[in-house]
Amino acid sequence: MEANTLFLLKALCLLCFSVCFTLASDPDPIQDFCIPKPMTSPYHDHHFSTNLPCKNSSEVTTEDFVFSGLKTAGNFTETGFATVPVSPANFPGLNTLGMSFVRADLKPGSINPPHYHPRATEVAHLVKGRVYSGFVDSNNKVYAKVMEEGEMMVYPKGLVHFQMNVGDVTATIVGGLNSQNPGIQKIPSVVFGSGINEELLMKAFGLSLKQIGTLKKRFDPVMSNEH
Numbered sequence: 001m002e003a004n005t006l007f008l009l010k011a012l013c014l015l016c017f018s019v020c021f022t023l024a025s026d027p028d029p030i031q032d033f034c035i036p037k038p039m040t041s042p043y044h045d046h047h048f049s050t051n052l053p054c055k056n057s058s059e060v061t062t063e064d065f066v067f068s069g070l071k072t073a074g075n076f077t078e079t080g081f082a083t084v085p086v087s088p089a090n091f092p093g094l095n096t097l098g099m100s101f102v103r104a105d106l107k108p109g110s111i112n113p114p115h116y117h118p119r120a121t122e123v124a125h126l127v128k129g130r131v132y133s134g135f136v137d138s139n140n141k142v143y144a145k146v147m148e149e150g151e152m153m154v155y156p157k158g159l160v161h162f163q164m165n166v167g168d169v170t171a172t173i174v175g176g177l178n179s180q181n182p183g184i185q186k187i188p189s190v191v192f193g194s195g196i197n198e199e200l201l202m203k204a205f206g207l208s209l210k211q212i213g214t215l216k217k218r219f220d221p222v223m224s225n226e227h
Contacts, residue, residue: 026098026179034096035064036088052095065093070174073105080110080165088180100180104173106131106165113186114162120182121157122175126150129171135161160187193219 036052055064067086074082086101088094100120104112106129114136124133126147134144135155146166147153155161165171191201192215201212 026096029096029098033060033093035060035092036095067091067093070101070103073170073172074103076105076107080107081105081112094180096180098178098180100177100182102175102177104163104175106163106171106173108165108168108170110165112163113188114160115184115186116158116160117177117179117182117184118158120177120179122155122161122177122182123152124155124163124173124175125152127172127174129165129169130167131171131173132164132166133162135159189219191219192216193221195220
């Protein structure tokens, strides 16, 4: 087994331990497990429902509890950031267990922009590299440091957090969250990509209409697709 795979396995074990002993934000399960039946309706989403019909236990196999998708990085964006989210949508064994995971890879100098999860606390384990990581509390105090390989950091539920690769190699982080649907809101996209009134943004940030337009072109998915 490759050394990198061993690191990932160790990281997942640590994260499972941390998440399982954190007060879950999802309802407690009322059975051992619930592998959801395949749903064909567009109105069902494994991310958002914990009461999906379960498979009969005779139909459940070991493979329902195994996920191999964290062995390699996801597809990198132009900014050098890649993620592999893990939830009941792609790992049915997580359904009703109140947890989800993510693998994040950052090329040197790239960032995971300020964002927050409205429904979950996150524990991040740095598998490889050096990453400047932190969060901001409700008093606008920043708790941040350069994390070294093997260290972990916790981001409390609902608080803005961020990461930046300050090393010379691609960094790998594995995160565990105590909800199967933690949600994510990235601050730049929320502010400039959601359609908030331009006059309000000008007054809030002291920017000109032209500057607001430039930011909206970058973060508004509709406007960015038009250019």
